[in-house]
Amino acid sequence: MKPIIFLLTLLSVTAVARDIHVGVGKDAPTIAIAIKAAQPGDVIHLEPRVYRDYAGFYSKKGEPGKPVTLDGHGAILEGSDPIDATKWTEVSPGLFKNDELLPRLDDAVLGRWFFLWDGKMNHMGRTSKGRSAALKKAEELEAGEWTFVKDPSQEKPPSKQIYGTFYLKLAPGQKLADANIHAPVRSAGVQFGGDNAHLVIKNLTATHPYNDGFNIHGDCRDVVFENIAAIECGDDGISAHESAQYRVDGFVSIGNxxxxxxTGTAQTSYRNVFLAKNLGFDLFFLDEGRYELMNVLVLSSAQNPLTITGRDKGDCRMKMENVLIRRLTEPRMGSIALRAFLEAKNCTFEGMDVKVTGSATWDNCLVNGKPQPDGSAGGGARKTELMKLAPPSFTP
Structure with a gap:
């Protein structure tokens, strides 16, 4: 059965919930076809293997009590592919170039870029939301390094697209085909856009996209993520934008x-979370959002352990319960910035201080070995009603 016939067959029968299997047989649907075909109550099943693919939800809706479910069953959505050595040119011994690695490139993507070099991420000392080293000149590269050299003559403002050349430097005598280098060619593991509602995404790992593991844009309602992981992504492990609303139960974020x-006016709730080995920020919450964290362990080595800020839009609110942040390196300062409000209960910030220029309330909390007085701190703390996501987030 051809995929298009499979799609039409599914769309013609909507009364009974279906199990849709991706990756079983040569005529099985792709992830994209399965998501497009799924109707309220349907469950899309992946196999517990690596897919060099992503899951895109674009204005996809289930119904209350009948969500569209994507069950990964332990599947990995791999954002990188092996480079094609035939498309690279050796310009000097061990130095290879490629002018057309991606169809489109801009500074945001370049700031997130990395190569996987024999299975290890190589950022060249750069990260998207933190201090980053300048790109090297091609002639300065040492074995195992890469760079990008811009060609401004091809740019066409106001377009943000940039042009230029990627370079890779190998050890003397090493062949590019044997170097085991992968490039991140997909932007996300799970991508939302448009108006989505009544969805469940579970038992799934996203790794090695050049942007986010779980990139949630647009407006979404009644969306649940369960038992998900983001490993070594170019930007965020997970990120809510605009007016997205979702709940996460079980999330691992490592090496992003x-x-x-x-950010935006998002309303998000996270419980049962583990973070480690991230680069720019561990926890970063912005703008007019309403956020909750419960049962969270952070082994913090990013440049910034915790930042909550309203920026210029104001009234950013965070509720934390049973959160432990163990700071492993300098600097040892978290920030509750102006126009931000934190309500913390049973939280421990170990090996770090928290600078409060916004507002915070503490209930049985320990900051850098010091019990915090119950009540308010910072600039005029006040009681505020945080958002409520169904089911309520802090029900025992």
Missing amino acids: STGITD
Whole structure:
């Protein structure tokens, strides 16, 4: 059965919930076809293997009590592919170039870029939301390094697209085909856009996209993520934008530029979370969002352990309960910035201080070995009603 016939067959029968299997047989649907075909109550099943693919939800809706479910069953969505050595030119011994690695490139993508070099991420000392080293000149590269050299003559403002050449430097005598180098060619593991509702995404790992593991844009309602992981992504492990609303129960974020970054007017709730080895920020919450964290362990080595800020839009609110941040390196300062409010209960910030220029309330909390007085701190703390996501987030 051809995929298009499979799609039409599914769309013609909507009364009974279906199990849709991706990756079983040569005529099985792709992830994209399965998501497009799924109707309220349907469950899309992946196999517990690596897919060099992503899951895109674009204005996809289930119904209340009948969500569209994507069950990864332990699947990995791999954002990188092996480079094609035939498309690289050796310009000097061990130095290879490619002018057309991606169809489109801009500074945001370049700031997130890395190569996987024999299975290890190589950022060249760069990260998307933190201090980054300047790109090297091609002639300065040492074995195992890469760079990008811009060609401004091809740029066409106001377009943000940039042009230029990627370079790779190998050890003397090493062949590019034997170097085991991968490039991140997909932007995300799970991508949302448009108006989505009544969805469940579970048992799934995203790794090695050049942007986010879970990139949630647009407006979404009644969306649940369960038992998910983001490993070594170019930007955020998970990130909510615009007016997205979702709940996460079970999330691991390791080796990303940031562990979690939520912004806009998003309303998000996370419980049962583990973060480690992130680069720019561990926890980064911004703007007018309403956010909750419960049962969270952060082994913090990113440049910034915790930042909550309203920026210029104001009234950013965070509720934390049973959160432990163990700071492993300098600097040892978290920030509750102006126009931000934190309500913390049973939290421990170990090996770090928290600078409060916004507002915070503490209930049985320990900061850098010092019990915090119950009540308010910072600039005029006040009681505020945080958002409520169904089911309520802090129900025992």
